[in-house]
Amino acid sequence: MSFLMNFFTFLVKVLTLPVQLIEAVGLYGIYKRVFPFLMYRVSATYNKKMHDKKRDLFSSLPEFNKPGGGPLNILEIGCGTGTNFPFYPSGCKITCTDPNPHFQKFLQKSVADNDHLTFERFVVASGEDMGSIEDESVDAVVSTLVLCTVNNVSQTLREAHRILRPGGAFYFMEHVLADPSSWTYFFQHVLQPAWYYFGDGCVLTRATWEDLEAAGFSEIKLRHIEAPLTFMIKPHIIGYAIK
Ligand SMILES: C[S@@+](CC[C@H](N)C(=O)[O-])C[C@H]1O[C@@H](n2cnc3c(N)ncnc32)[C@H](O)[C@@H]1O
Ligand SMILES: *[C@@H]1O[C@H](CO)[C@@H](O)[C@H](O)[C@H]1NC(C)=O
Numbered sequence: 001m002s003f004l005m006n007f008f009t010f011l012v013k014v015l016t017l018p019v020q021l022i023e024a025v026g027l028y029g030i031y032k033r034v035f036p037f038l039m040y041r042v043s044a045t046y047n048k049k050m051h052d053k054k055r056d057l058f059s060s061l062p063e064f065n066k067p068g069g070g071p072l073n074i075l076e077i078g079c080g081t082g083t084n085f086p087f088y089p090s091g092c093k094i095t096c097t098d099p100n101p102h103f104q105k106f107l108q109k110s111v112a113d114n115d116h117l118t119f120e121r122f123v124v125a126s127g128e129d130m131g132s133i134e135d136e137s138v139d140a141v142v143s144t145l146v147l148c149t150v151n152n153v154s155q156t157l158r159e160a161h162r163i164l165r166p167g168g169a170f171y172f173m174e175h176v177l178a179d180p181s182s183w184t185y186f187f188q189h190v191l192q193p194a195w196y197y198f199g200d201g202c203v204l205t206r207a208t209w210e211d212l213e214a215a216g217f218s219e220i221k222l223r224h225i226e227a228p229l230t231f232m233i234k235p236h237i238i239g240y241a242i243k
Contacts, residue, residue, distance in 0.1 A: 005189050013193040023197070035200045036081065036103045043083035046145075049228050050173070054144075057173060057238055058087040064139045064169050071118065073138040075163055077127045077156070078146030079103065082110030090116040095133065099126040127156035136165040140240075144173040147211070148202045157215040161243055169240040170217065175233035176224075177207045184231050191232060209237050217241035 022028055047054065065072045072092040076084065079096035080103055088094065094117055096107060101124045111119045123132055127143070127150045141160040150156045160170050178184035188204040195204055209222060222239040 005186050008190040009193065012190055016193050016197060019194075019197045028197075031197075031200065032100050033102050036100065036106055039103075040081050040106050043081055046229070047083055047086075053225070053227070053238060054084070054087050054173065057171065057240075058084070058089075060240070061092070061140055061171070062089050064167070066139060066165070072140065074140045074142060075130075075133060075138040075160075076142045077130070077160065078143060078149065079107060079122075080145075081106035082114075084142060084144060085110045085114040085117060088114075088117050091118070093118045093120050095120045095123065095138070097123045097125045097127070097130055097133070099124060126150065127159060128152050130159050130163065133163050135162055136168075138163055139165060139168045140171055141168070142171045145175065147172065147174045147208045148176075148204070148206055149200065153206065153208060153211040154215065157211055161215060161217065164243040166243055169242050171240045172208075172212070173238045174208050174236065175204070175227070175229075176209065176235050176237050177205050178235045184234060188232055195232070204232055212237075212241055215241065217243060 019028075061072060061074070072089060074088060074092055074094050076082075076094060076096045077098075079098050082096065085094070096119075098107075104122055107122055123130070125132065127146065141164055143156075143160070147153050147156065157170070164170060178188055192204050195202060209224070212220060212222065220239065220241040222237055222241075225236050225238060226234045227236040228234075
């Protein structure tokens, strides 16, 4: 099984040689402009299929409002098109970060469509380094389909933990590595070399729950589910971790 898997993974890698060449000569940057259009469509479909799960997950956000009152402060990392805004409680304040500035146009549209929340600002930054956001300054940090793409998951979680106030929560909904005895696991590995380029650096084979467990949160509510999506991204983890 493992020999077959490595063989087919190698084949797919060979097939991606032209794309690797495009990256080597520095032309892959063009895809950073195209990807937001793709993500705009993909996230609409994702939201339809995951609607109830997102609604249930984010319904607990108000519990993390500061004891003294005031609006709930949310920081979203890798915000993309602002696809989670409809699920946030009325009156909350949102700051967004994403390393790709070409998402801004879509983000603005989502801001206009969701006037139940107050949009603070969009910061062009990667999850690993959000230095312009103060320590312990937000009640909740949100990451959906982002930990699959960041360069360093533990560094990103360290940043999220730094920015959260004590008692605040890190919300996540992420596709993850499948059970090693499954065909999904096999195909996640075989297709990874191609998926990486078309998914803007997305990795199918991350055991992200392990990084979450090691990130120093005091309590983690985490569920493994099979999402109603394409088989490679069916295995999901959903939940929140409290600082
Ligand atoms: C699959 S999209 C998900 C977008 C959005 N969160 C959603 O749920 O639709 C992945 C996002 O992660 C962003 N991203 C890529 N590298 C990142 C990094 N190092 N830190 C934070 N976000 C990153 C991408 O620009 C993109 O917006
Ligand atoms: C990822 O970040 C962690 C925490 O900051 C660091 O210890 C580790 O060396 C980083 N890993 C890589 C591959 O850069």
